Amino acid sequence: MRARRLRAGLKGWGGVGAMAAVCALALAFVLLLPRTQPHATGDPAPGGQRTAYATRAKADTCKDSEAHNRSLSPSSADGPTLGAIRSRGYLSVGVDQNSYRWGYRNPNNSTGELEGFDIDLAHRIAKDILGDENKVQFRAIPTNERIPAIRSGRVDMVVRTMTITCDRLRQVAFSAPYFLTGQQVLAPKTSEITGYDASLAGRKVCSGTGTTAYDHLSADKKNGRLPASTDIATTVPNQLDCLVRLQLGEVDAVVTDSALAASQAAQDPAVALKGTSFTREFYGVAMKLGADDLVRRVNRTLEDYRKDGGWKESYDKWLSATLGRESSAATPPTASYR
Known part of the structure; x- marks a missing residue:
């Protein structure tokens, strides 16, 4: 009853x-999304494997409350991962297609294109790396497949409301935080x-x-x-x-x-x-361990995205109606790098 x-x-x-x-x-849509063979995201630079081990070692001593402060400093320098992406000609991004206003297919949009806050960010990263925001291939990734998709090379990154935690830092690399939640x-x-x-x-x-x-x-x-x-x-x-x-x-x-x-x-x-939020957490862009050049490039994009008003414009468009214009989430989190 x-x-x-x-x-x-x-x-x-x-x-x-x-x-x-x-x-x-x-x-x-998940079944119909185009499939490609897993691709390499570029071999690590000399010492890249050691960098990955060092990242995991540092993650072993981290606290979840501080995990969002452990990303690499921003840089626009090229590297092997960025080179592989440019050679391929598109950025492969794992996203959600069911999260309203984050990554979803609007039933009122006749084009069927993905929309939302995370989708805007993925387009911005593609524009900064490849010079064209549309040079991005979205792959619908279930919540429980986010890390396997990155580690297997199915995608270059995941932009999918993914919280930065110490346990995840042992498995993937994260950008600086781009959103505060709980x-x-x-x-x-x-x-x-x-x-x-x-x-x-x-x-x-x-x-x-x-x-x-x-x-x-x-x-x-x-x-x-x-x-x-x-x-x-x-x-x-x-x-x-x-x-x-x-x-x-x-x-x-x-x-x-x-x-x-x-x-x-x-x-x-x-x-x-x-009730109220009972934790304090941060979303980050997740990438493969050892892809330091890509991590630094994404952090450069996030810095610019905050400064030029792109982040705020996207927030106002997609999230202000549900989260409010004056909430703690309405301001992009300040980045701190290791």
Whole structure:
């Protein structure tokens, strides 16, 4: 009965039926996106392998609260990875196509092109490296495939609301941070859940596989911050699938980045953010370990993107309606390099 009432009350993009259709279309796009053979992103410069080992060694001593300050300083200098990209003629970028206002296919856009804050950033990086913002090939990457896609060479980078953490720094390289966010709870407006607190006792909570949201849920169940009766077993490959589970009444709440939660609340007026963000996290552009020239070039782009107003213009276009013009997220984070 509760599930039927919830389904009746949820509107979104036409309710559950429309959302299911959107998800089906998303799967079709994933299958239809052009495939190429994995390509090399360029051999490391002399000593590059040692640099990768050094990066991992430093990551072993880092704290998650400081992980966003461990990227390389900006540079426009060429290198083997940049040379390989230019020789190929396009930048390969792993993105989301289901995150409203971040990386998504707007059903009202007849071209079917990807739109959103992360998509704008990917176009800007392509323009700075190749002189043409359209010389970019987008690949739809599920949440749990972001790191494997980078390490296997399927993509040059991932621009997909990816939080910088110490564990991830052992596996991939990150740019300086380009967005401030934090974890938050999303639940039906009528729910008695009040946030990341005791109100989650006995509740089913959904999170994305391999996300920082699940990491926090798992750790906090062990350390007692979350009630022992909170069920966190439901995980999904794509974070948006949690919203569908919520709409279907299969879970009681979702834990995800506040930036993504706000966008999902905008999609579906029957759900709302509960409580406040309970972590402080930063998104970064993820790249292959040892691709130092590419990391430095992306950091140069981010510096320019902040200074010339491109970042703010993109934020105002895509995110201000859901996150606000005066929120802490409305200002690009200040970069600090190792």
